[in-house]
Amino acid sequence: MDRILPQPTPETRHFWEGCKEGELRLQRCAACAKSYFPPRPFCPGCGSREVEVYPASGRASLYSYVINHRPRPDMGAEPHSIAVVTLEEGPRMMTNITGCPQTPEALQLDMPLEVTFLKASDEISLPLFQPAKG
Amino acid sequence: MKQKSVAVVGAAETTKMGKIPDMSVLGLHCDAALNAMADAGLKPSDIDGVATAGESPVQIANALGITPTWADGTQVGGCSFMLHVRHAAAAINEGLCKTVLITHGESGRSRVGSAGFGRAPSSWSGQFEVPFGVTSPPTMFTIPALRYMKTYGITEEQVAMVSVIQREWAARNPRASFKDPITVDDVLNSPMIAWPFRMLMCCLVTDGGGALILTSADRARDFPRKPVYVLGTGESVETPIVSQMEDFTTSKAFRVSGRKAFAEAGISHADVDHLMIYDAFAHLPIYGLEDLGFCKPGEAAAFIGERNTAPPSEGKKGGKLPLNTNGGGLSYMHSGMYGMYALQESVRQMRGIAPAQVEGAKISVCHGVGGMFAASGTVIFSNEA
Ligand SMILES: [Zn+2]
Numbered sequence: 001m002d003r004i005l006p007q008p009t010p011e012t013r014h015f016w017e018g019c020k021e022g023e024l025r026l027q028r029c030a031a032c033a034k035s036y037f038p039p040r041p042f043c044p045g046c047g048s049r050e051v052e053v054y055p056a057s058g059r060a061s062l063y064s065y066v067i068n069h070r071p072r073p074d075m076g077a078e079p080h081s082i083a084v085v086t087l088e089e090g091p092r093m094m095t096n097i098t099g100c101p102q103t104p105e106a107l108q109l110d111m112p113l114e115v116t117f118l119k120a121s122d123e124i125s126l127p128l129f130q131p132a133k134g
Numbered sequence: 135m136k137q138k139s140v141a142v143v144g145a146a147e148t149t150k151m152g153k154i155p156d157m158s159v160l161g162l163h164c165d166a167a168l169n170a171m172a173d174a175g176l177k178p179s180d181i182d183g184v185a186t187a188g189e190s191p192v193q194i195a196n197a198l199g200i201t202p203t204w205a206d207g208t209q210v211g212g213c214s215f216m217l218h219v220r221h222a223a224a225a226i227n228e229g230l231c232k233t234v235l236i237t238h239g240e241s242g243r244s245r246v247g248s249a250g251f252g253r254a255p256s257s258w259s260g261q262f263e264v265p266f267g268v269t270s271p272p273t274m275f276t277i278p279a280l281r282y283m284k285t286y287g288i289t290e291e292q293v294a295m296v297s298v299i300q301r302e303w304a305a306r307n308p309r310a311s312f313k314d315p316i317t318v319d320d321v322l323n324s325p326m327i328a329w330p331f332r333m334l335m336c337c338l339v340t341d342g343g344g345a346l347i348l349t350s351a352d353r354a355r356d357f358p359r360k361p362v363y364v365l366g367t368g369e370s371v372e373t374p375i376v377s378q379m380e381d382f383t384t385s386k387a388f389r390v391s392g393r394k395a396f397a398e399a400g401i402s403h404a405d406v407d408h409l410m411i412y413d414a415f416a417h418l419p420i421y422g423l424e425d426l427g428f429c430k431p432g433e434a435a436a437f438i439g440e441r442n443t444a445p446p447s448e449g450k451k452g453g454k455l456p457l458n459t460n461g462g463g464l465s466y467m468h469s470g471m472y473g474m475y476a477l478q479e480s481v482r483q484m485r486g487i488a489p490a491q492v493e494g495a496k497i498s499v500c501h502g503v504g505g506m507f508a509a510s511g512t513v514i515f516s517n518e519a
Contacts, residue, residue: 006261
């Protein structure tokens, strides 16, 4: 079964284009310097429309998660993590932690992570996170 | 709002509760509405304000033959009905209408005439949460809990205790879905849903409904039931997707709504005799007790574990703060938008007719959540004019 995929909008297209190119893109306000997510063409901190898109470092830490024991059919049969990570730049996003056992022992809060992209279709690559190497 | 300017004069749940395969969502709304009108001694032609969530107020008004001069379709999830009470109070005080009907009905279990959960793939949820495998609330509402547990050193056993004590309350309620006693081990050995959450830490899925009727305090004295006055109200919203909640250890919407309600009511925590906190999952009463200010951050799980919210048991006195006395969403019923049932229990406690009645209770705080920590509404009731 094909994975359920996002449908980009004009306001979020740069983010999904970035994922396709292997780059995690955030937005930052020129007026107050706040970095934010999800994408929108104005700053949620001060309301300014003077915002820029920039590549994030891809480094993050594990903020919280569950291990879903009743996966959705498109997610396979094995229990898997559904996590929220804090990006080095400040914003948080939901993701899956990959490249390690899906167990409470392997998934420790605050562990360092790095982004990796799962090519799900010609148009969509999903930003996932794995334990940071070195 | 002005304290005690508006009162609940009609309150009822659906005739049946639990599994109701012979009624649609619309049917459940209307069954509850007719029961509430009977409770208040009113006919549809006496109602001039309608508020509802899940269905359109147009549908409810038309189905019941009501011609309203005020309608409210605020839909922010399970606490929508707390917001309806607040908005209705403002509308009545402003003279927009005199007598408001608030309805809820949901075929959560049987799914008869029910729209179900839909999230557009272009929404924030569809783009930034659904692709990672979230399904229903057990994979979203639960995500903040691990951060809370690590921050304050709270164990899975302590979270399980919330379910155990609410089952004790449910045992006193003949209408509760689950009444048999459970232990912490039973909770931890129940099927894993989304670690660290087991089945008995998650709410039920049932069919049912409820309705309330409100009018001004000066008219309330002429109704058959003892009026239950609205003393204070609050509401707020935070985020449509749980991953963007500001702090996973506390709900901003809870704090804002609760503070506003207590300020409007002009009461302190020591004045509260009875408390309802919407418990879709076992961690919610913990967040609620702290964000409403009954406990300091990190202390609510121990407060519950020490039986401060529990009913009397084996000769021991009940706790000083009876909480979720109907058994809650964990054991009484949960159709999907449980807020209406929390309100119904607060009204029963204030009328003095609850199955697990708190003797002499004069003030009840009823606190709801909508979505996954997305929204919040708080209503404080008093039974003294
Ligand atoms: Zn800004």
